[in-house]
Amino acid sequence: MSQRVCISLDAMGGDYGPSTVVPGAALARERHPETTFLIFGDEAVVAPLVAAEPRLKGGVEIRHTTYAVAMDDKPSQAVRQGRGKSSMWKAIQAVKDGEADAAVSAGNTGALMAMSKICLKTMAGIERPAIACLWPTVRGESVVLDVGATIGTDAEHLIEMAVMGSAMARIVFDLERPTVGLLNVGTEEMKGNEAVKEAARLLREIDLPNFAYHGFVEGNDLGHGTVDVVVTEGFTGNIALKTAEGTAKQIGTYLRSAMTRTLSAKIGALFARQAFRALREKMNPSRANGGVFLGLEGIVIKSHGSENAQGFAAAVDLAHDMARHDLMRTIREMLDQTPTLAPA
Incomplete structure (x- = not known):
């Protein structure tokens, strides 16, 4: 039961x-x-x-x-x-x-x-709560946090979010040891602000049993699904979230316009309607609605x-x-x- x-x-x-x-x-x-x-x-x-x-x-x-x-x-x-x-x-x-x-x-x-x-x-x-969301990727979904709870961060808060995001990923994705990445301006160790670099150093040293630290990830890794959990501070995370939502709507508008522009395009759209339906469902933000206050x-x-x-x-x-x-x-x-x- x-x-x-x-x-x-x-x-x-x-x-x-x-x-x-x-x-x-x-x-x-x-x-x-x-x-x-x-x-x-x-x-x-x-x-x-x-x-x-x-x-x-x-x-x-x-x-x-x-x-x-x-x-x-x-x-x-x-x-x-x-x-x-x-x-x-x-x-x-x-x-x-x-x-x-x-x-x-x-x-x-x-x-x-x-x-x-x-x-x-x-x-x-x-120290501070965070908002985590499920992010659609080409591999499935990732957990991304913080997407807007607090502005600014330090190394300890980034580690807290890595722990909390991994706990959520273990439940949602049924993973024993999710992979975690810190969102940064590059994947090289010397890049990023001091908080991000210090958090990366500590995560490598701690080597926790419940998640695997992957390293730095960049903005394009969000859509690729490079890691199961992406950690960043609320200012950057919220901008990334709103940008992704806006881009999804923009692509949808482009597709609708292109598929109705000419008679041949309309005929092609008719044959491809199943594929477009699948794409629309994949990009539908309602599927991944819900931010978890961690x-x-x-x-x-x-x-x-x-x-x-x-x-x-x-x-x-x-x-x-x-x-x-x-x-x-x-x-x-x-x-x-x-x-x-x-x-x-």
Whole structure:
């Protein structure tokens, strides 16, 4: 029998709120029938949507709240005004109180991180949390972090992220010893800033049993899937993520334009429609939606605010996997085996 997993959902977050969250939860529950949900939001809006989804029958408890964090709220403002009463805070609080195994929100990223840090606190041995995402590659997928939690870094924080990213990769990819690379401006040892070079030196010396340090990787290695885990600081990681998303949309626009330009192109597109469908699915950002907040005393997943139900379901799937396979225990075990990070 599958282990039961309860996930708390911020129904009021994101661009579309409950109209995306509820059907997304239903799609995810179809794949994971043992999953139950605590849904925080306006009951007058949420309840009819839940009632219209047979897949959610017997698996949902609605917790009423009308206060929602706006997408353009500053984190400090969101915490000050929404602490204790917003759908976002209550979803996180459910994890802290042990009512839920993970929380998912499509709301304001800065507010979600600020509330998560205040409510859940950071893990012992972790200086700062990071946001990790699944990155589509020609080999499959890689874990990339940090993609926007904090700006600036030092060697110790890079090593912390290598440990946490490897823990996530072990669960998601079912790997005993994932490979880890530090994102840099070149693969030569003398290149990069002092933090990156010092982290590389320490990772070579430590030689941890739970992941294999590959060395430096460059921007083009992200798409190649050269390593299972790519580590960088939040400023660079967020730019890389947004650039990749924009490039995918740009290529899609070019293809659509080229395939409809002439009659022969339209005929060719007709014959190649299966190939284009496969390409579109491979490049569909909804498939890999969901950023994992690593380094907190609890599991929080950030969904893109503009995602549809399919994309939100992917974030719920990720939350399910992280909870089902005990991400927190895996990270703690790996931290304990890391000499420079082991709690005093």
